[in-house]
Amino acid sequence: MEDMKQALKVALEKAVAKLGAEGVDIPVQDVPDNKSGDYGSPAAFALAKKLKKNPVEIANDIIANLELPKGIASVEAVGPYINFNVDIGSFVQQVIASDLKAKPRGQKMIVEHTSVNPNKEAHVGHLRNIVLGDSTARILRADGYEVEVQNYIDDTGRQAAESLYAVEYFSAEYDGSKKYDHWLGELYVALGKAKAIGSEEEQEKIEAGVVEIMHRLERGELRNEVIEILNSNLETYWSLGAEYDLLVWESNVVDSGFMDAGLSILKNSEYVSTATEGKFKDALIMDVSEFIPGLEEPNVVLVRSNGNAMYVCKDIGYHLWKVGALKGLKSEVFATQPSGKVLYTSSVTGEVDPDGQSFGGGVKVVNVIDIRQRHPQEIVKTALKLSDDARGADVHHHLAYEVVKLEGQDMSGRKGITVAIDTALEEIIKRTKETIHEKNPDLANSDEVARQVGLGALRFGMIKSEATRIIDFRWEQALNLQGDSAPYIQYAHARACSILRAATDVDISKADWSKIGELELALAKTIVKVPDVIALAAKEFAPHTVAQYALDLATSWNGYFNHKDDEGKPDTKVLDSEEGLKEARVALVMKVRDTLAYTLDVLGIAAPQEM
């Protein structure tokens, strides 16, 4: 059905060819609401020079030579524009019958998101990452890709070490009175404070303690301690509806030899060399100047002159594995997630691709990482290019998102100036419960619905605008359940469900499509855009386009629902419609409901039937 524009394009190109202008690309677009026609083309403008005629004349010439494709009722020239009217009945009927979902492509995309340091509770800055990543994964899946979601666990980093040392330093004992990661986060912040205000000896003591923990982490001695934190974090991620295929631990990337193997590969590149003189003497450096603009220094250090590899080498090794240039990451079952999907984890004691799984080796990797990490991401990307991978630059996409501020202020996990995801979710669900109590006190499963609506609102706020926008997290705004929000869309869906509950005895096979009109057509024209919207969002890794579309569709449906005639009386009452029209309208409402639910699902937002 989305082929309508394509069909018009072909028809126009044929007509244009007859006029002596072959091989011209003819655009077909939506017609603005105030003009007559459903689809239109400004083709005449482009041909004016070539044919040496004025556009209005050309438009008429084209129309004279045009064979209307099936489903088009009429064509007219509106000034220089060529506008088409579809056959309303057959168009709407076809939209309703069409499958809006993409076919499988047989290609695997690897999406890495979350990747929160396992040392504290996740906050609303991380929320943006998780929601963006999870939505992107869902969009890619909807566009026909197989998607493997990975969550990278930095188990050898300083942050985890600080938190674990803080427990020791304060001789703290976990008593279960609060969530483990929250408890640990407080100790982490307290340790930072103790270090900042402590005496020199105290600072040295803390530093020595942290370093010792780091060594133990590197030796893998504290895996269980990290798992405890991770489990606590996972509760949060799962509560958001995010799930993963594989946890990849940094220490396992090293154990698997990917870092060394990656360096071996890179050493074959003419851009990588060991400096024999100058400030990088004895260090392994990579010349990135051809690939990354805006650097004063063209070289980046991969291995220090003392022989220690830079952090980015681990990332390079990991990514070479992601794209299939390295193999052999061992893994095993880690947990069963809320949906029942099994989560695997990298592990030295596991095996390569257990249970018939096939991890890694994606045609493309998408990394959801904040925009400040752009530079190291560029280095990884450059390394992939230099690794002789024929697919070149396109294998790596950094989905860079701007930071989240808190009431206009910078957040800081280190200083504890944050709002935890758990807290935000709890608050918004509380607010939603109040709203339900007020508007629909008899709602049966109100707790679950409140969770779905509250979570939806929270997620939607994170993806409704472009990733390149700074988000200012403000409570007043976050707790608002009206307007440009998920509840608005969910409400539209619930309304459609409400009608359909009362329409169970309607036999839609008795629909008389000749009875429907412009109002139904407008709705159908919005519905039919879904595949294009999903495809564009997948191509550009832009979840916000789906969010904006969902709002459009809900608006379109709400407008239809509330439509009144010239005397101010409702004229779109589905169930009060005459025979034939009623059935057609019910069929359309079903399509609206399904499409709203589908787009919400692609955004990871539930569509309750009542709210």
Add this chain to the structure above:
RNA sequence: GCGCCCGUAGCUCAGCCGGAUAGAGCGUUCGCCUCCGGAGCGAAAGGUCACAGGUUCGAAUCCUGUCGGGCGCGCCA
């Protein structure tokens, strides 16, 4: 200094691979439940699309420059 991102209504944002009068939400004002759900709908008011050039039949959209704001550019992670 160089590079990247952002600048559209009072505020928060869509629109940006060029097309017809620049669209929402919040806020303000007015109206709409004897009508399938008012978390909704309709209307009013609110815009030199930062500024200046350029390309084009046509520019919020593409190019150049300027001005504001943010971020990045380490033998840190």
